[in-house]
Amino acid sequence: MIYFDNSATTKVDDDVLNTYQKVSENYWGNPSSLHNFGEKSFNLLQQSRKQIADILGVQPAEIYFTSGGTEGDNWVVKGTAMAKREYGKHIITTSIEHAAVKNSAAALESLGFDVTYLPVDAEGRVSAKDLEAAIRPDTILVSIMAVNNEVGSIQPLDEVAEVLKKYPKIHFHVDAVQGMAKGIHDLIFNDRVDFVTFSGHKFHAPRGIGFIYGKNGRKLSPLMDGGGQERGQRSGTENLPAIVGMSKAVRIIKDNEAKSIAEEQAIREKIYNHISQFDKVEVFSQLNDHFAPHILCFAITGVKGETIVHAFEKEGIYISTTSACSSKKGVTSGTLDAMGIPQEVAKSAVRVSLGDHNKLSEADEFNKVFDKLYDQFKKLS
Template structure:
């Protein structure tokens, strides 16, 4: 099996699964309990928080555990809206965000908030000038993803951060779910980033766990009311086994990160350079520094994306249509639509997404199968 669908989810590392299992079996106390067993759980929880903070070079009290990327995005956006509503009701985002962001915005619009959805260029990127032109006195939040999950374009989040140094009252949220461990730490954790969201299952941790970075002094209201966990900001008994496992997964991810990223970029570019030579292939991702090293989106003209996915699957190669969240709904890529890609090409789009475990041998096998399938599709279309 060749697994090229890592932007949808990653295979949990075996040592991470082992960590999850050990904590589940041996340390099941509630971290809020007063007895010694609860204290043991609490200490392990805080050790995990400190480990994540050290890896990311932030303060431990800036790390808040969540149930994953979707919750983190909802919390950052709605929590800011609730906390800052008396100061304004205008929010800026892009037209190519993950549904967790877009649908949060649509919910807020129903509650009277005004949302500006920025257009993108042919590479799926927003313009910093468009961000600047959209800012109003009533703007309270700007939410822009670090890496687009469909085509891999890297948004100018560092430059937007530089712009926002002139607007200290506007909170700045970055969805970094696709950017973690991809050599982008410095642009994600820029000096102006206030809220950054992450999802554990995108970097070999269990599903159903994530975390949010919240800069000291920044205000968000909680989404979940309850027992007051996570400094009264995220109630719910902490998922300790998953949190400890996630901390281990993050450490493993960031070990030798530079070399891992270079390997993924080499594989991506190898495939890109090969398939882009074919007449009926359209590449929506590029092989340059403006795109993430692990995502390659392309189409074979005249062949629907789901047909391409199942054709590769028959040879044991697993890729996806442009987004796991919309693939079974047979929805046209929202990113490609925003990039003004014709619908007949957008419906043919598929995505390869790599991680550090993929190899060049797998890439060579992929292009062998690509040759076979391309000829089959060519005959059918003829």
């Protein structure tokens, strides 16, 4: 089996899984309990928080644990709206955000907020000039993803940050779910960035766990009220085994970041150089610094994306249509539409997404299977 669907989810690392099991077996006390057994769980929770913070170069008090990327995005977008609604009701995001941000913004629109969706260019990137032109006196939030989950375009967060330095009261949120250990740490953790969202299952941690970075001094209203965990910001008994496992996953993937990026780039380049030679192939992810190393989006025109996915599946290769969250709904790519790709072409789009477990030899096998399937599709058309 060749698994090229890592942007949808990754396999839990064996060491992470072992950690999860050991914590489940030995530290089941509630971190909020007063007794010594609960105190041990609390100390382990705080150690995990500190490890993640140290690796990312932030303060432990700036790390808040969540259930994943969707909750994190909802919390920052809606939490900003609730915390700052007396100062304004205007939000700026992009036309290519993940549904967790887009749908949160749409929900706020139904409550009377005004949302501006920035356009993107042919590479799927926003313009800092467009952002500056969209800012109003009542703007309270700018939310821009680090890496697009469909085509892999990296947003110019440094240019956006320069614009927002002139507007220090506006919250700046970055959805970095696709950005962990992809060589863009300095872009994500620019001094002007206020909030960053991460999801553990994108980097070999268990599902159902994630975290946000929230800069000290920046306030969000909590989405969930209850026992006051996470310093009163995110109530609910902490998922300690998953948190400790995630902290280990962060350490492992960051320790191996340079090697993993080089391998992913080599695999991606080998596939790109091969498939781009074919007449009916359109590639939307380019081999330049504007794109992340692990995502390659392309189309075989005239063939539906789901047909391509299932054809590769029969050969033991797992890829996806452009977004796992919308693939079963038959929804065409919102990113490709925003990039000006005709719908007839966009409905043929598929995504190869790589991880640090993939090997260059898998690119050779993919290319062989591609040749076989391309000939079959050509005969059918």
